[in-house]
Amino acid sequence: MTLIAQIDESACLGHGDCVHVAPNVFILEGDVAEQVAPGSDEALRNAARACPAGAIIILDADTHAEVDP
Numbered sequence: 001m002t003l004i005a006q007i008d009e010s011a012c013l014g015h016g017d018c019v020h021v022a023p024n025v026f027i028l029e030g031d032v033a034e035q036v037a038p039g040s041d042e043a044l045r046n047a048a049r050a051c052p053a054g055a056i057i058i059l060d061a062d063t064h065a066e067v068d069p
Contacts, residue, residue, distance in 0.1 A: 002061040003041045005048065007033055011055035018047035018056060045069045 005025075014031035025039035026047060033055070039047070048056040048069035058067045 003044050003067060004059050004061045005035055005039070005044045006057045006059055007035060008055045008057060011053050012051075013053045013055070015052055017050040017052060021050045022047045 009032050012032045014028060014033070016028045016033070018026040018033050019028050022039055022043040025035060025037050025043050026033050027036050028034075033051075044056075044058055046069075048058050056069075058069045059065065060067050
């Protein structure tokens, strides 16, 4: 399965934990995280798990169904 991440900008509180866990995939742009590169399924799941606000939603790339990180 290939995964994609979606950031809920209204939920993101800018903690930056996703950047710490996956620095090649996410950056902190002001107070909101932004995905700047595709990441491995593992990197995306780890970033979603690390987000204290639950702002990173993991989706199946084919079906766009939400996947539990």
